[in-house]
Amino acid sequence: MNYRKKKIKVGFTTGDINGIGIEIFLKVCCKKKILDFFTPILFGSPKLCFFYKKILNMEINNIREIKNFKEVVDYKINVFNIWKEDIKFESIKINHPESGKYPFSSLKTAVKALKEGKIDVLVTAPVNKKSMNFKNFSFFGHTEYLKNVLEGEPLMFMIHDILKIALVTNHLPLKRVSSELSIKKIIKSIKILHQSLIIDFSIEKPKIAVLGCNPHSGDNGLIGNEEKSKIKPAIDNFFQKKGWLIFGPYPSDSFFGNQKYINFDGVLAMYHDQGLIPFKTLTFNQGVNFTAGLSHIRTSPDHGVAYDIAKKGIANENSFEEAIFNAIKIFKNRKEYMKLNSSKLS
Known part of the structure; x- marks a missing residue:
């Protein structure tokens, strides 16, 4: 079987767009040979990635916009464009309703893809619960939301x-x-x-x-x-x-x-x-x-949005990277468990 077809698809949410989520996502995906292990799909906007690329002065040449899952390519940072409007990210303020609108739509679309098997696992970037808690998101956090939409x-x-x-x-x-x-x-x-x-x-x-x-x-x-x-x-x-x-x-x-x-x-x-x-x-x-x-696998880093260091290029991406590889490991462990137990029953 072709190795590329077996590669695990990891979905990512943007998290709070004023936080460190996109920064640590890009830092991890830019590491040498890391995309040998998984194929990333970010649910958000290529413009958001380029916005942070410019702010952080990062050398990134493999960001790829996709409009459907047939366009996903290995060894690229695939960005599923779910925000069609021309967003001025620099003008969106912390704790403003707009700052909660975009991470919620990212989460909602990513979870739908997870349920439909378009991605294998989901890694969520940190959100601000206050800005997320507007009329369409009445949950304390990711865990409570996932309880409502997954089995x-x-x-x-x-x-x-x-x-x-x-x-x-x-x-x-x-x-x-x-x-x-x-x-x-x-x-x-x-x-x-x-x-x-x-x-x-x-x-x-x-x-x-x-x-x-x-x-x-x-x-x-x-x-x-x-x-x-x-x-x-x-x-x-x-x-x-x-x-x-x-x-x-x-x-x-x-x-x-x-x-x-x-x-x-x-x-x-x-x-x-x-x-x-x-x-x-x-x-x-x-x-x-x-x-x-x-029923599905979701991980996230062990920290919050970290507004105090956001857009400074100093955020530590280690926990985010661990979240990715733990999700992959759990995915493989579950498959192995199902394989072993199905063989016992047959």
Whole structure:
């Protein structure tokens, strides 16, 4: 079979057009021989790429506008032109409705292509949730949007070689976390995490740590009772009967302070900052945000739009590059898992 036909098609969203998304996209795609491994398709506008090429003074000669997927060419930066109007990108201000309009249309078109099999995986650039949250986008972020348009139950899963940590709750105010936690929700999260570690990361018998919710995991009920009433029952009454290696709940401070995380394949945190603060401290600019549990693969870098350094040419593209190669690896792992399990059934 022709090698070129087997190359994985990676779709990209533009992210916030005033952020660092296009800069890090171009930086990665310009690396020597990197397009040997995948074929990029950006959903946006060639004009946006040329706008950033000029600002950053980058030597790029392989940007190619396409109008349909039959025009995709390997070893080129394929840009699916979805914005037909003459856009003055330099005049669009941060937090203006216009700055949310374009990244949303990029995301919507890219996800449609993902569902239709026009691209194999999707890598999303960072967005500004405030500018995205206009009348046509009533979601807290990518994870919530993908839950609405793809099959499956999404789980926010931050991944790196040294630490993989998923979240029971995502973008919630801290005061709502306790009321959102339930035995059923924790069980569902562990199921998705367990399955993802097996299928997406080829770990045959995953060992998972579950964190507590309160300081010192509640101190036997002195500080809080979520550990006793919700987290421990979810572990004991269901998973140990299956023979799964699920342990906890652990106090999060000592769990990370004593490096207990190195003994586990995956960690389940109860809320956003409990998981992302240690993850980003340990892996920043190398970690990846992966949405587990969905029918299709989506990854993104572990950082935001970074307006303070945008258009200066100093943004670090490492996490974005890791997002690409993790998406490719997960895609291949899923195919291999399906192949092995279909052969067992036949």
